[in-house]
Amino acid sequence: MTPPPTPTPHISGRLVVVQSAKGKRCAGCRRGPLSLLVLEDGAPRCLDCADLGHLVFLPRGDTALTRRSREESTLSAVVVRFNRRKSRYERQGVLVEEEALARAEARCLADAEARRRRRARDGRRRVAEDERFVAAFAAEIVRLFPGCPAERARAVAAHASVRGSGRVGRSAAGRALTEGAVTSAVVAAVRHVDTPYDELLMNGVPRYEARRRIAPAVEGVLRAWHGAGADVG
Numbered sequence: 001m002t003p004p005p006t007p008t009p010h011i012s013g014r015l016v017v018v019q020s021a022k023g024k025r026c027a028g029c030r031r032g033p034l035s036l037l038v039l040e041d042g043a044p045r046c047l048d049c050a051d052l053g054h055l056v057f058l059p060r061g062d063t064a065l066t067r068r069s070r071e072e073s074t075l076s077a078v079v080v081r082f083n084r085r086k087s088r089y090e091r092q093g094v095l096v097e098e099e100a101l102a103r104a105e106a107r108c109l110a111d112a113e114a115r116r117r118r119r120a121r122d123g124r125r126r127v128a129e130d131e132r133f134v135a136a137f138a139a140e141i142v143r144l145f146p147g148c149p150a151e152r153a154r155a156v157a158a159h160a161s162v163r164g165s166g167r168v169g170r171s172a173a174g175r176a177l178t179e180g181a182v183t184s185a186v187v188a189a190v191r192h193v194d195t196p197y198d199e200l201l202m203n204g205v206p207r208y209e210a211r212r213r214i215a216p217a218v219e220g221v222l223r224a225w226h227g228a229g230a231d232v233g
Helices: 063-072 098-144 150-160 179-193 197-202 207-226
Strands: 015-019 036-040 043-045 055-059 077-083 088-097
Touching: 015 088, 055 063, 055 098, 063 088, 063 098, 088 098, 098 150, 098 179, 150 179, 179 197, 179 207, 197 207
Parallel strands: 015 077
Antiparallel strands: 015 036, 036 043, 055 088, 077 088
């Protein structure tokens, strides 16, 4: 059974070049087999005969580079290949002027450098913001718990406020330095550092039971730092 003829590719307002694997020859100069060709009235033409031989191929994949190459190029063409399984032409890239491609690449590199510098500036800004916040959080810990060593307060603050951690320091209450949020951060730190809580969990003790067992120890540390009783339930 004879397969149906391949349709003629068409993209409105655009020159179209076909990637071919059929070994066709140019109807004008008879050169071939052609890997890229233009169909004129159904006849294959090589790029030179179609006045496109001076263009260079840019494969698909980099959307920004493709768009800018087309913007910079006076003459350009879409390169397509027929997918028989899907019965349709699929874009493979574009043909553009070599000078246009060079200008487009320069623009993209400039943008990449600008993005790199912006990321660096944003990174420095975030580091400075985090340092200020940790200092404020640590100061609030010391205000609420005057007996807490300054180094310990800073360690608790730094741990509680790590970006993306989901810890109490990153919550809205934590960012507002509410007493409840700061106290929760201190209690959590004492629980993990100053009691056998982690060991109990590793030994299979349920979390609430482990908290009940170490509650007196946590309360003792908080009382020593705060000078009054604390409900650590």
